[in-house]
Amino acid sequence: MSELVAARRARLAALRERGVDPFTATRYDVTAHAADLAAKYADLGEQGRAESETWSLAGRIMAVRGQGGVIFFDLHDRTGRFQLFVRKNDAGEDAFAIAKQIERGDIVGATGFVFRTKAGDLSLYVQSFEVIGKSLQPLPDKWHGLQDKEKRYRRRYVDLTVNPHVRDVMILRSKIISEMRRFIDAQGFFEVETPVLLSIAGGASARPFLTHSNALDIPLKLRIATELYLKRLIVGGMERVYEIGRTFRNEGIDQTHNPEFTMLELYAAFWDVEDMMRFNEELMAHLARTVHGSETFLHGEEVISFATPFRRIGYLEAFKEYGGLEREQLLDPDSALRLLRDYGIPESPTHAHALDKLFERIVEPHLLQPTFVYGYPVVLSPLAKRMKDDPELTQRYELFAAHMELSNAFTELNDPDDQRKRFELQIAERAAGDDEIPPPDWDFVTALEYGMPPTAGIGIGVDRLVMMLTNNASIRDVLLFPLQRPLPENARDEDEEPAPTA
RNA sequence: GCGCCUGUAGCUCAGUCGGUAGAGCAGCGGACUUUUAAUCCGUUGGUCGUGGGUUCGAGUCCCACCGGGCGCACCA
Numbered sequence: 001m002s003e004l005v006a007a008r009r010a011r012l013a014a015l016r017e018r019g020v021d022p023f024t025a026t027r028y029d030v031t032a033h034a035a036d037l038a039a040k041y042a043d044l045g046e047q048g049r050a051e052s053e054t055w056s057l058a059g060r061i062m063a064v065r066g067q068g069g070v071i072f073f074d075l076h077d078r079t080g081r082f083q084l085f086v087r088k089n090d091a092g093e094d095a096f097a098i099a100k101q102i103e104r105g106d107i108v109g110a111t112g113f114v115f116r117t118k119a120g121d122l123s124l125y126v127q128s129f130e131v132i133g134k135s136l137q138p139l140p141d142k143w144h145g146l147q148d149k150e151k152r153y154r155r156r157y158v159d160l161t162v163n164p165h166v167r168d169v170m171i172l173r174s175k176i177i178s179e180m181r182r183f184i185d186a187q188g189f190f191e192v193e194t195p196v197l198l199s200i201a202g203g204a205s206a207r208p209f210l211t212h213s214n215a216l217d218i219p220l221k222l223r224i225a226t227e228l229y230l231k232r233l234i235v236g237g238m239e240r241v242y243e244i245g246r247t248f249r250n251e252g253i254d255q256t257h258n259p260e261f262t263m264l265e266l267y268a269a270f271w272d273v274e275d276m277m278r279f280n281e282e283l284m285a286h287l288a289r290t291v292h293g294s295e296t297f298l299h300g301e302e303v304i305s306f307a308t309p310f311r312r313i314g315y316l317e318a319f320k321e322y323g324g325l326e327r328e329q330l331l332d333p334d335s336a337l338r339l340l341r342d343y344g345i346p347e348s349p350t351h352a353h354a355l356d357k358l359f360e361r362i363v364e365p366h367l368l369q370p371t372f373v374y375g376y377p378v379v380l381s382p383l384a385k386r387m388k389d390d391p392e393l394t395q396r397y398e399l400f401a402a403h404m405e406l407s408n409a410f411t412e413l414n415d416p417d418d419q420r421k422r423f424e425l426q427i428a429e430r431a432a433g434d435d436e437i438p439p440p441d442w443d444f445v446t447a448l449e450y451g452m453p454p455t456a457g458i459g460i461g462v463d464r465l466v467m468m469l470t471n472n473a474s475i476r477d478v479l480l481f482p483l484q485r486p487l488p489e490n491a492r493d494e495d496e497e498p499a500p501t502a
Numbered sequence: 503g504c505g506c507c508u509g510u511a512g513c514u515c516a517g518u519c520g521g522u523a524g525a526g527c528a529g530c531g532g533a534c535u536u537u538u539a540a541u542c543c544g545u546u547g548g549u550c551g552u553g554g555g556u557u558c559g560a561g562u563c564c565c566a567c568c569g570g571g572c573g574c575a576c577c578a
Contacts, residue, residue, distance in 0.1 A: 072540085140512075142513090150571080252577060257576090484570085485570090
């Protein structure tokens with residue numbers, strides 16, 4: 001045990017000797033928070049004392065400044081910081097001796113009245129206090145906080161304690177998601193939950209995580225999208241459904257990818273992709289206003305404007321504008337594969353893959369302000385309805401901003417025969433080496449055979465949207481617990497080595 | 503998976519040419535009855551990520567491995 005932990009345990013023992021056990025405390029009757037008191041007494045005059053009203057605060061002690069017969073504490077609660085003032089002459093010998101044992105990190109509840117100190121700081125003149133939790137681990141530096149990224153992610157509880165900015169981002173995330181729900185619910189959507197454990201993980205192209213059911217003795221996969229199940233609900237007549245849920249893709253980890261991430265998928269019967277565009281831009285503008293009070297905000301060095309309407313550009317038109325490429329060069333598979341060589345991009349196993357790579361290289365760098373790119377080729381869009389006047393393209397768009405894909409939406413394919421054909425085409429692509437393409441979900445085709453109304457659907461990467469709105473460059477900084485490789489002492493699989501029981 | 507960077511006290515960081523490990527904060531002891539990065543005096547604390555190698559001698563040089571970050575590849 002480290003010396004610092006030993007010192008803290010000694011303080012715990014000292015408290016217990018004085019009849020105070022921080023770990024037996026259960027509840028504390030909190031009547032005020034730091035920010036509330038700061039606002040309420042903002043006008044309190046120089047050295048003023050509001051003795052007629054008493055308040056109870058609780059939180060973690062983040063700084064201790066002892067000065068002989070008085071002690072100042074910085075108490076942090078979820079709203080911010082408030083200073084506590086304890087004076088020996090008022091508290092009495094016994095209570096003051098207990099107060100002297102309180103150290104940085106301890107959890108304290110305090111009751112008293114608000115006054116302004118000589119230095120002008122609002123403080124709580126403590127009339128009584130309780131030590132209701134004890135920190136046995138030393139906290140990081142009070143000035144520099146915790147900088148080490150690895151420790152910040154592995155011990156997020158410490159990061160949250162000492163780096164207030166992290167908590168602010170996570171609170172904003174929470175706010176963004178609840179606003180999202182409010183906005184959607186107001187339009188009559190039902191929030192639903194579809195399975196995470198599946199035999200066929202479809203609805204997107206990605207390698208799934210594999211697991212196993214003991215009860216059924218079958219292999220299972222974690223979902224890579226919620227799409228096919230939400231559309232089954234549209235078939236079932238629910239008309240407007242959405243799910244905000246965790247999705248799992250067994251692929252690379254980098255600044256915009258975590259193996260588990262949160263996606264909003266939403267489906268509306270009787271809408272088409274145009275309706276969805278309007279819904280999408282209104283939602284984005286609403287969230288920007290909620291977070292920033294404005295539709296314009298800073299992302300990195302760039303000013304982004306979520307003011308509606310967003311720019312719209314055709315998929316083929318974008319290639320023409322930014323790369324001078326013609327329709328035939330892209331839609332002909334052999335020609336698209338040749339283009340890869342022209343741009344020095346590694347070979348692709350499929351036409352679809354090649355188009356994605358080309359788009360990423362030629363068009364994406366130009367998409368700073370929010371832009372709907374619509375009319376994706378059907379080879380890229382196995383679940384989208386074709387355009388009426390141009391069956392090689394689909395009624396599908398993706399929304400980009402700050403060079404990131406923020407959403408993907410289309411008028412849903414509801415022709416079961418066409419869907420079957422596209423699945424069959426995917427079988428061929430899978431065989432050709434694109435192992436991210438899932439095997440077909442034939443029951444989904446059966447569902448379409450029962451009849452699905454014309455429907456539009458959308459998927460929004462919630463983490464990326466939060467990154468955008470909170471000006472974070474890394475997905476890890478908007479996730480509370482981003483995936484980290486376990487440390488060696490935790491890496492052992494419990495199933496392999498059952499711990500001996502006493 | 504590949505490349506670059508990185509790992510030194512609880513935290514934030516120094517550590518020169520290879521010569522036997524340092525600061526600030528935290529901690530500990532003391533002073534101080536309005537401080538707020540409190541101050542002042544004194545002081546403890548280190549398998550230098552792990553394992554090898556080179557060397558009279560390695561935090562420092564070399565190799566391998568383990569974390570982490572960034573870039574590339576893959577993907578949303």
